[in-house]
Amino acid sequence: MTRTDWDDFYVKLANGNKRSLVDFSTLDNPWTRPEFKPTMTYRLGAEYVFIPKRPREQMDRLWTLRGGLFLDEEPATGKSNRFQVPDDRGSGEPDQFYGFGVGLGLLLHNRVNLDAAYQLRYGKGVNKDFIRGVRGFEEDVMQHLFMVSTVIYF
Numbered sequence: 282m283t284r285t286d287w288d289d290f291y292v293k294l295a296n297g298n299k300r301s302l303v304d305f306s307t308l309d310n311p312w313t314r315p316e317f318k319p320t321m322t323y324r325l326g327a328e329y330v331f332i333p334k335r336p337r338e339q340m341d342r343l344w345t346l347r348g349g350l351f352l353d354e355e356p357a358t359g360k361s362n363r364f365q366v367p368d369d370r371g372s373g374e375p376d377q378f379y380g381f382g383v384g385l386g387l388l389l390h391n392r393v394n395l396d397a398a399y400q401l402r403y404g405k406g407v408n409k410d411f412i413r414g415v416r417g418f419e420e421d422v423m424q425h426l427f428m429v430s431t432v433i434y435f
Contacts, residue, residue, distance in 0.1 A: 282321065282323050282324075284319055284321055284322075285322075286319045287301075287317035287318075287319065301315065303317060315358040318356070318374065320354035320375045324350075325349055325351070326347065326348060326350070326382070327348060327349065328345055328347045330344075330345050341389070343387070347386070348381070348382065351380050353378045355404075355407070356376075357408075357410050376404055377404060378402050378404040379402075379403055379404070380400060380401050380402035381400070384399070391434070392434050393433050394431060394434070395430075396428075396430045397427075398429075400424075400425070400426040402426070406419045406420075407422055
């Protein structure tokens with residue numbers, strides 16, 4: 282579980298102005314400064330290692346299976362653009378994404394480790410303040426991520 286307070290993420294420019302690292306808006310003017318609600322991330326996972334049944338068995342291969350679920354929030358502002366239209370704002374509530382991941386690992390001869398993983402991340406009705414000035418904008422997001430890695434032990 283993690284909590285991120287996005288109001289603490291800023292960069293101070295050479296001229297002394299502070300800019301948000303979320304949307305690069307200026308933080309110096311209290312009237313136009315966006316306020317971001319903190320986001321939370323929850324992850325729960327498990328791994329199963331297929332250990333040989335006999336205690337002293339020679340292990341040429343060792344398989345692992347992994348899986349998990351998560352809730353992942355992204356920051357959202359409640360601010361509008363310069364050409365304000367009444368109620369033309371994001372809600373300010375963090376966008377919620379849900380997902381799962383599965384993975385498979387193989388260790389060969391205690392030397393080469395091969396891993397593959399897949400993740401699906403889904404958000405319904407998110408990014409309402411991503412394109413400001415478009416009344417009622419929102420989108421459903423479905424992201425697929427596939428990763429492969431290897432480690433060779435010397």
